[in-house]
Amino acid sequence: MTFTNALREKPSETVMRDHEPGSKAEKQTLDYLFSVTYEELRRLASTVKRNDASSTLNPTALVNEAWLKLVKSPPFETTSPLHFKRIAARAMRQVLIEAARRRNAGKRGGQVIFAGVDLAVTEIAFGGQELLALDEALQELEQLEPRQAMLVESRFFGGLDVLETAELLEVSEATVHREWRAAKAWLKHRLRQ
Amino acid sequence: MDTARLKQIQGLFLEAADLPETERRPFLETACGDDGALRAEVLAMLQEDAHGGSLLDGDLSQVARNILSEFPDSHLPKELGPYRLLRMLGEGGMGVVFLAERADLGSLVAIKILRDAWLSPARRERFATEQRTLAQLNHPSIARLYDADTLPDGTPWFVMEYVEGVPITEYCRMQDGSIEQRLRLFRSVCEAVQYAHGHAIIHRDLKPSNILVRSDGAIGLLDFGISKQLDDLGQAVQQTRTELRLMTPAYAAPEQLRGERVGVFTDVYALGVILYELLAGCAPFDLSNRTPAEAERIIVEQEPEKPSVAGRQRASAWADLDVLCLTAIRKDAERRYRSTEALIRDIDHYLAGEPLEARPDTWRYRLGKFVRRNRRAVAATALATAAVAALIVFFTVRLATTRNTAVAAVARMERVQQFMLNLFSGGDKSAGPAEGLKAATLIDRGIKEAQTLQGEPELQTELYLTLGGIEQKLGNLPQADMLLNAALAPHNPESLVAESTVALGLLRVDQARLEDAERLIRQGLTNATQARPRDDRAVAKATAALGKVLEAKGSYDKAIPVLEEAVKLESGPGSNPLDTAATLKELADAQFYAGHYDICDNLTQRSLAIHRRVLGGKHPLVADDLINLGAVQFERGHYVEAEQRYRQALDINESWYGHDHPETASTLSMLGRSLVFQHRYDEAVNLVEQALAIQERVYGASHPKVANVLNELGTIALQRDKFDEAASRFQRMVDIYKAAYGEHHYLYALALSNLASVYLAQKDYARAEQMFREVIRRYAETLSPNHPFRAIAQIKLGRALTGEKRYAEAESQALAGYNILLKQTSPTVSWLQSARKDLVTIYEALDQPSQAAHFRTELADTVAKR
Structure with a gap:
């Protein structure tokens, strides 16, 4: 009797990872990742606020916690931690901006007024209007220098550190330091105008 | 600015x-x-x-x-159509539910509003799904849909029946009714769930807060927010898991937590947990103060106490209730109640004082568990069983058809009896070998027996061939080598010499000494052809073996006509159907690797039909055919179908060979691969690592069979961005193939290609490019121009060149690969998808928008089809 080998005996070409966004399917996946991350961040944020007043609502911690919760679920399994943080930074920005906008709408009868140089004391403590103004300025920066805007968003809203940001943008840490400094000065100046 | x-x-x-x-x-x-x-x-x-x-x-x-400390929904209007919002009832990840009053009728309703609808289409889609689900369900115990609309800003909302009641657990605590009353109440919950299942909808989030009891004792089932339509489960598995992460795990079934397929059995589990709580007064697992990870581990691994123990009841009086509850919440979905209806039946049996249909865990199940726990120890017995089976085949089939009529029938029968007696000495003769008998012992006795057969050289040769075949099959290649060499006695008839030579050649294939193998087999074929009298069977076998060695060398264009010839030779009158099937299978292999999947499918179906007819449905050869059919499905991109075939094959191989056998290992590894492509990584890694351990133990650390498993592990690591691990697995694979086959073999090239894929993923494009160019050169030496591997390597090279922004060169590579694959495979396979994506990028960069649009459209169409 001849014992033949079945097809299983042979390995095959391994898959190629698809990183580059652009296709419709990838956009859908991204949309899905974003939507789930957003919900998880919101849920986490709401549990923090309910627990005790002294705990800080730190975006970095929230993003990390969201990552820990979501990492084992497809399609997050194929998402690198860095890529996830990038998505989470965007989600975090959306959560906060949306919340600030609503709160502002509640206070001002639906009219959004951006913060000027002389903020009322209560508004400084609240910070919501400054946040909305920052969002506006950041949108302007996105038009001019999308990568720099990504840097600000990732660092400020996603809590990525310099090393992570460097990896994300594929530049050196020194470049991140310099770009961050320049972007910050430009944005701060913009907020005063 | x-x-x-x-x-x-x-x-x-x-x-x-x-x-x-x-x-x-x-x-x-x-x-x-x-x-x-x-x-x-x-x-x-x-x-x-x-x-x-x-x-x-x-x-x-x-x-x-x-900002987040309060979240006023003040921007919401006070009125939605004819409804006036009264107060918030609750909020979840997706939406907010308000109590509202219908102004004209004064009736109370619940209104669910999707929060942040602007955020993403995915959210709007899921909200719409919930609405559609509710619209399908019309049952007195399920809150029904009344109305739906959107706000001017696009925010969707819908109106449901308002259920004024308390969670079922709270209701039972307050009522403090009898067991029978609780069971009747629970039964009506099951009926509502059963109704939903009847509409192919699984709820997936059953918990007391979603099951309210009105003051009149009527049930209201709520929140189909993450329910799923059963017919789209294939698509749903991915999303299921992520959604689940958003909810508390207390009522989630193990398969949900593991991200595996969910079904009606998932709802059965949640119902079981609720029943447990209603009866025992506490949940089956104490998850308070646990992190999500700990809770998950407990649910997946820990066995719950019996409800009678948890509820401090008399065990004898609660025996049936214990069985009822524990059957519903078994970890293994297949061992739960098959359906809600089955659960209801047993509730009815209990209420009527009849015996239940469910049974407590049997001794057979426990024995099975014991065996699983002690795989290593049991493995030796399983191998011995395989060896015994092969020896029995030898005496019942091989000797019965032996060509030498000089061996008188009577003498032969005596020999057979003597041999069996010796073999099984120490055991119960009617029951087979003693339990502790090892394969090695059996073969040793066989060798001793063979040595006494000096006077009957042909019989001796036959026995050496058989024993060598067993050793080869057990993976003991040096011993097999020794025995098959012993079979090469020059004084035998030419046809028997031919057969022994071919057998040794086939061993060389397993030893990956292919040049040697081809030389031996060609010599055996010459011997068989020149033998007088001519032995057609030996010629056919030698021809098949030649096809096999050519296939192993990757020369499919040469192998296919040789194997077609062998099939013809073996299909004549008086031929053994099993030999025909074996050659059919070999031919199917060659067609498969040549990328002719339809032909392969067809040949394999023929082989399967023969095997089922001759051997029945539970034989490993049937498993092999199933695996091959699975491989075809896999290559066509039908991963779920592939998984089904592999699981059928695994069932057969595990029960035939045991859990710790190379054949089982191969099947595990294949199954793992089909799971990887469904993104079920944890399951896959677990299976493939089992396979690796088995193959390393049986074949040693540097055998090609080990390399095959390393390929799977490398692939998984790569998909999970574990680049270092992936590179080291593939590097080891490169080394093994290089040592076994040299650099001019396509498997060496393949290992290189997979290693280069890691560099590609790491965006080290220059290094990847260089390596892919070598791969393509090597493939060109051994594979046919239309081989899918060559196409894939070209697509990969195209990706590397795209990374280097050398778009014109990238275009020619990607397009060439794309065109080959389009001819060979289903249009939806992942490789073609990758090629399409790359071509979109390339044509955009080359400023050829119409070409880019062409591939973008194709991409969208094929995504929709998958």
Whole structure:
């Protein structure tokens, strides 16, 4: 009797990872990742606020916690931690901006007024209007220098550190330091105008 | 402002910021010339840079706290159509539910509004799904849909029946009714769930807070927010898991937590947990103060106490209730109640005082568990069983058809009896070998027996061939080598010499000594052809073996006609159907690797039909056919179908060979691969690592069979971005193939290609490009021009060139690969998808929008089809 080998005996070409966004399917996946991350961040944020007043609502911690919760679920399994943080930074920005906008709408009868140089004391403590103004300025920066805007968003809203940001943008840490400094000065100046 | 201006401003700012403060103004005077606005802007930025205190200088925590500390929904209108919002009933990840009053009728309703609808289409889609689900369900115990609309800003909302009641667990605590009353109440919950299942909808989030009891004792089932239509489960598995992460795990079934397929059995589990709580007064697992990870581990691994123990009841009186509850919440979905209906039946049996249909865990199940726990120890017995089976085949089939009529029938029968007696000495003769008998012992006895057969050289040769075949099959290649060499006695008839030579050649294939193998087999074929009298069977077998060795060398164009010839030779009158099937299978292999999947499928179906007819449905050869059919499905991109075939095969192989056998290992490894492509990584890794351990133990660390498993592990690591691990697995694979086959073999090239894929993923494009070019050169040496591997390597090279922004070169590679694959495979396979994506990128970069649009459309169409 001849014992033949079945097809299983042979390995095959391994898959190629698809990183580059652009296709419709990838956009859908991204949309899905974003939507789930957003919900998880919101849920986490709401549990923090309910627990005790002294705990800080730190975006970095929230993003990390969201990552820990979501990492084992497809399609997050194929998402690198860095890529996830990038998505989470965007989600975090959306959560906060949306919340600030609503709160502002509640206070001002639906009219959004951006913060000027002389903020009322209560508004400084609240910070919501400054946040909305920052969002506006950041949108302007996105038009001019999308990568720099990504840097600000990732660092400020996603809590990525310099090393992570460097990896994300594929530049050196020194470049991140310099770009961050320049972007910050430009944005701060913009907020005063 | 434009980009150039911004760059200019920021550039000057950074230069100035690097200077001592006193030198900054003079520097800017010079640098800005008469552009006063520029100078003013940079100076302002320098000033901002020197001062902290803005939002961007601090962290976001305090602001986030302030903003999120209250979340007024004041922007919502007070009225939605004819409904007036009264108060919020609850809020979840997706939406907010309000109590509302219908102004004209005065009736109370619940309104669910999707929060942040603007955020993403995925959210709107899921909200719409819930609405559609509710619209399908019309049952007195399920809150029904009344109305739906959207706000002017696009926010969707829908109106449901308002269920005024308390969670079922709370209701039972307050009522403190009898067991029978609780069971009847629970039964009506099951009926509502059963109704939903009847509409192919699984709820997936059953928990007391979603099951309310009205004051009149009627049930209201709520929240189909994450329910799923059963017929789209294939698509749903991915999303299921992520959604689940958003809810508390207390009522989630193990398969949900593991991200595996969900079904009606998932709802059965949740119902079981609720029943447990209703009966025992506490949940089956105490998850308070546990992290999500701990809770998950407990649910997946820990066995619950019996409800009678948890509820401090008399065990004998609660025996049936224990079985009822524990059957519903078994970890293994297949061992739960098959359906809600089956659960209801047993509730009815209990209420009627009849015996239940469910049974407690049997001794057979426990024995099975014991065996699983002690795989290693049991494995030796399983191998011995395989060896015994082969020896029995020898005596019942091989000797019965032996060509030498000089061996008198009577003498032969005596020999057979003597041999069996010796073999099984120490065991119960009617029951087979003693339990502790090892394969090695059996073969040793066989060798001793063979040595006594000096006077009957042909019989002796036959026995050596058989024993060598067993050793080869057990993976003991040096012993097999020794025995098959012993079979090569020159004084035998030519046809028997031919057979022994071919057998040794086939062993060389397993030893990956292919040149040697081809030489031996060609010599055996010559011997068989020249033998007088001519032995057609030996010629056919030698021809098949030649096809096999050519196939192993990757020369499919040469192998296919040889194997077709062998099938013809073996299909004549009086031929053994099993030999025909074996050759059919070999031919199917060659067609498969040549990329002719339809032909392969067809040949394999023929082989399967023969095997089922001759051997029945539970034989490993049937498993092999199933695996091959699975491989075809896999290559066509039908991973779920592939998984089904592999699981059928695994069932057969595990029960035939045991859990710790190379055949089982191969099947595990294949099954793992089909799971990887369904993104079920944890399951896959677990299976493939089992396979690796088995193959390393049986074949040693540097055998090609080990390399095959390493390929799977490398692939999984790569998909999970574990680049170092992936590179080291593939490197080991490269080394093994290089040592076994040399550099001119396509498997060596394949290993290189997979290693290069890691560099590609790491964006080390130059290194990847260089390696892919070598791969393509190697493939060209051994594979046919239309081989899918060559196409894939070209697509990969195209991806590397795209990374290097060498788009014109990338286009020619990607397009060539794409065109080959389009001819060979289903249009939806992942490789073609990758090629399409790359071509879109390439044509966009080359500014050829119509070509880009063409592939984008194809991509969208095929995504929709999958």
